[in-house]
Amino acid sequence: MFKLYNQHKTYFLLFSIWVIVVGLLIIVCGSDLLFILLHKNLGGFADLFFRLITELVSTIGVTIILILLLFRNWREGIKATIAMISSTIITHSLKIWVDAPRPWVYFKNESMIRTIEGVVLLPNHSFPSGHSTAAFAMAAVLAFTFNDKRLSPWFFIMAVLIAYSRIYLGQHFPLDIYVGSLVGMISASLTWSFVVFKKQKVELN
Template sequence: MQKLTANTRQLYPFLIPYLFLLILVLVFKILYSKEDIYYFINGLHFPAGDVFFPYMTEAGSTVSAIVACLLLLFVSYRSSVLMASSLILTTLINVPLKNLFFAPRPRLYFAAHTRPIYYVPDVEVLANNFSFPSGHTVCAFTMAVVLTYITPRKTFGYLYLLLALLVAYSRMYMSQHFLEDVTAGSVLATVVTIVWLSWFGNRPFFSDPRWNGSLSRKRNAA
């Protein structure tokens, strides 16, 4: 419990604004319906967003997760293992939840509705029952928490949170998910990753200084 508390304090630059935003989202959920929130966000499209968000959403993809783990090998082996293990764990939890809830994505949910919906041009809009929770959001928030944890300058947590939020918003902007989906994905990733880092990141075997090595240091030493 002490390690969990200590690690949580390290993540304050990420956690404090995130919790504030989470409260705002919950207030919106109380005041407005799922449909109202979806159509409001769907009405906020603009030309630059139609270009930006399809690229931004890829920051929460499997490819980006793999690239992040590989790049961290040049920072330290410990950082790479923490990132990879956290992503694997949150994914292993998220995938069964998608199958359990079997929630329709917006395109399928509104299939019988006559109200017009804007879809971003040249973007494949999924229409299946694996909407809840959002996998891209889980991936983005997992990476953001780990990066805040391993980065010496903790104020970078604000930047990591912003990037994760942009990924989450991109999923709604492109009609791939509802607000509920990305909110649940962010909570799942944040809670599970913090608990995992508090336990796994403090295992005795990580005290071996060799974990602080990296591919870049090894190359320089040679």
């Protein structure tokens, strides 16, 4: 784990800032009030943008990215697949166990949630956010795979935007995306730290 941290200090620093800042906001404001503050109408372009970006970590989107990673480097691709599957299992297990209501059910007033064309508001299994889990797991996977300090911030920003899209679209509370980000990051980090492929020795006759 320390080796992974030393190789990707930029990404770990960005994620640490996220954990501290968002964690403090949730503690100070509360997840429900913070949702109300963040669930704002930013206009038609934002509606379309967040509808599209949230689909990057849909089943189809994740599958395409994993296939591309497998073709690029099968070892890295397998690690990425393990990280995504393990994080998904953890998140969906928590969803079923906690069975928390989504925002429009929690507030018992759908009018508090903006109606966005093409977005169906779901009623339950809010905690944690599956999209946020996938976004942060995939961002970490891409940062670890490409190992480029110039790209790491962009992968992180992508994950943050996808996570925020879940609040913007009225599907999740800040606490949902926060815990989802932790599950995704931890799953990817543990996979990269402990999944090791043995190198085959070539004997020269």
